[in-house]
Amino acid sequence: MDEAEQRATPELAAREDSLYRCTTDSLTVYYSDATYTTEVGSDRCYCGRTPLRTGVMTDYAVTEYSEDCLGLAPAAP
Template sequence: MRSLLILGLAVLGLQFGCGAGEADTEMQSDLTSREDPLIRCIADYYITYYSDATYTTAVGSERCVCDRTPTRTGIQTDYAVENYYEECPWRAAETP
């Protein structure tokens, strides 16, 4: 009897759709017209990414210049070496 009741409720849920698929399409975000803000660098730095813990084969890099968008090439891994890092002059002036 209990399983019959559960089955009946499941069928009713499927018949009425549980509200799924009835979302207002006018309220959904239009990704073609959305503009997300770009990431801006707050420091000058250069990072090299390596394939493994031997740090012999470089597979990617990341370069950041103050107040610009980061430039990334290759892939990012857990094996990274920060070759250069310097705070942006305007950033150093803001910190107390």
């Protein structure tokens, strides 16, 4: 990868992240291990907004709630 590609990659990733809009109203909580006692991160979506992500995403996740947003759900293929 040349120098121009290295500079462009983070900018492209940031732009793609900012374009993502939630199609659900949901909260997912991430835990440190299989005991599900220590929260280490979360992913909060509000209809039509950019997700709010904090901490670390792990394999130990619990979706507290998730509801489709009217008019924002992706179309079926």
